[in-house]
Amino acid sequence: MEFKDYYAVFGVKRDASQDEIKRVYRKLARKFHPDVSKEADAEVKFKELGEAYEVLKDPEKRAAYDQLGKNWKTGEDFNPPPDWDAGFEFRGGGYTEADAAAYSDFFDSLFGQGFAGSQSSQAGRTHTGYHAQGEDHHAKVLIDLEDAYRGASRGITLRSPEVDRQGRVITRERTLNVKIPKGVRQGQRIRLSGQGSPGIGEGRSGDLYLEIEFNPHSVYRVEGRDVYLDLPITPWEAALGASVKVPTPNGALDMKIPAGTGTSAGSGRKLRLKGRGIPGKPPGDLYVMPQITVPAADTDSAKDLFRKMEQELAYNPRSKLGV
Amino acid sequence: MNEEILTGLLLEEQLELTLGDLCNACSQHAEWVIQLVDEGVLEPVGVEQRQWKFSAISLQRAQRAMHLQRDLGVNLAGVALALDLLDEIYTLRTRLGRFEVD
Numbered sequence: 001m002e003f004k005d006y007y008a009v010f011g012v013k014r015d016a017s018q019d020e021i022k023r024v025y026r027k028l029a030r031k032f033h034p035d036v037s038k039e040a041d042a043e044v045k046f047k048e049l050g051e052a053y054e055v056l057k058d059p060e061k062r063a064a065y066d067q068l069g070k071n072w073k074t075g076e077d078f079n080p081p082p083d084w085d086a087g088f089e090f091r092g093g094g095y096t097e098a099d100a101a102a103y104s105d106f107f108d109s110l111f112g113q114g115f116a117g118s119q120s121s122q123a124g125r126t127h128t129g130y131h132a133q134g135e136d137h138h139a140k141v142l143i144d145l146e147d148a149y150r151g152a153s154r155g156i157t158l159r160s161p162e163v164d165r166q167g168r169v170i171t172r173e174r175t176l177n178v179k180i181p182k183g184v185r186q187g188q189r190i191r192l193s194g195q196g197s198p199g200i201g202e203g204r205s206g207d208l209y210l211e212i213e214f215n216p217h218s219v220y221r222v223e224g225r226d227v228y229l230d231l232p233i234t235p236w237e238a239a240l241g242a243s244v245k246v247p248t249p250n251g252a253l254d255m256k257i258p259a260g261t262g263t264s265a266g267s268g269r270k271l272r273l274k275g276r277g278i279p280g281k282p283p284g285d286l287y288v289m290p291q292i293t294v295p296a297a298d299t300d301s302a303k304d305l306f307r308k309m310e311q312e313l314a315y316n317p318r319s320k321l322g323v
Numbered sequence: 324m325n326e327e328i329l330t331g332l333l334l335e336e337q338l339e340l341t342l343g344d345l346c347n348a349c350s351q352h353a354e355w356v357i358q359l360v361d362e363g364v365l366e367p368v369g370v371e372q373r374q375w376k377f378s379a380i381s382l383q384r385a386q387r388a389m390h391l392q393r394d395l396g397v398n399l400a401g402v403a404l405a406l407d408l409l410d411e412i413y414t415l416r417t418r419l420g421r422f423e424v425d
Contacts, residue, residue: 035387179330190331
């Protein structure tokens with residue numbers, strides 16, 4: 001089992017006051033709350049904070065934890081010394097009513113069933129007549145934009161702490177194969193009934209909520225149902241108009257670039273391919289943003305062509321700026 | 324690995340939930356949901372409570388409200404403010420993403 005340095009989790013000294021610990025906890029809890037934070041590992045971090053606070057906020061648990069000594073480092077192999085908690089007096093159950101099963105093995109070994117004065121944490125769970133619905137679980141699923149166009153199935157590995165028959169906390173890993181329906185969008189959620197934590201007594205199981213997140217795409221950007229694409233075009237395609245090949249997540253298409261794209265008249269800054277966004281009712285649109293790119297003048301004939309344009313077109317793109 | 328492919332319910336905007344559905348999904352009493360409606364966090368369609376219909380977005384907001392209340396001790400007015408700001412941040416980030424190159 002790995003030792004956990006609860007002070008390091010908070011980034012406070014071992015002699016921090018209870019008030020300071022409370023303040024730091026509040027601040028970090030807001031920062032890493034999974035519903036607020038954009039950090040990728042917010043959920044793990046938030047649980048860690050909760051566990052550390054469970055110990056440090058309680059002067060009795062904190063004192064017991066402190067006397068393990070200060071030379072331990074997070075991640076070191078650790079086994080609690082026998083009778084480590086002898087001589088401490090605890091009020092009530094050492095185990096909290098909080099979601100104890102979600103805490104680490106380390107926490108469990110110190111403040112779990114063996115903890116002086118603690119009642120069996122399972123007593124409430126097996127008590128006849130006690131029923132509660134299992135907890136809902138939340139997870140993110142990363143999919144590619146192409147999956148939203150065509151639909152897909154995804155294997156999702158979930159790790160959840162559970163209490164086994166002997167009352168020990170174990171981490172159960174399970175893989176679910178989940179259908180990703182065609183037309184899903186960023187941030188949408190899929191509910192899988194009964195795939196959360198099992199209920200207690202006759203309580204029904206919780207649900208599993210999967211939040212859809214798109215992998216960043218090298219070519220497309222997504223906004224709701226609509227998809228955006230920067231399309232490089234040549235100056236002559238922009239000026240004269242052309243039919244060009246455009247990639248879409250569903251395969252390439254031919255698209256007309258109108259003559260005069262990119263001129264100061266401003267036409268054709270954003271070309272819409274109706275209904276070519278994420279499928280659905282209604283489907284989204286695909287917006288093509290033409291980006292005029294200029295070929296390098298790296299040969300004499302290329303230079304001549306540009307000079308000829310300079311002489312014959314008399315074009316000043318900065319006239320509106322007054323220069 | 325489980326070979327069976329599970330099909331879940333896609334929580335779309337068009338999805339309509341009753342007050343009872345929402346209470347069930349959040350394991351909360353109707354009074355709590357009504358408070359959220361009073362605070363403007365949830366905006367059901369329909370005048371009378373019995374006829375209220377909530378969208379899947381309401382479900383997500385209600386669940387977030389529940390977590391914020393439970394984990395951070397935020398009161399309902401604070402929850403309402405936080406959710407509005409989170410929505411705004413989400414919109415801004417999405418827009419920003421359009422302008423950021425890779």
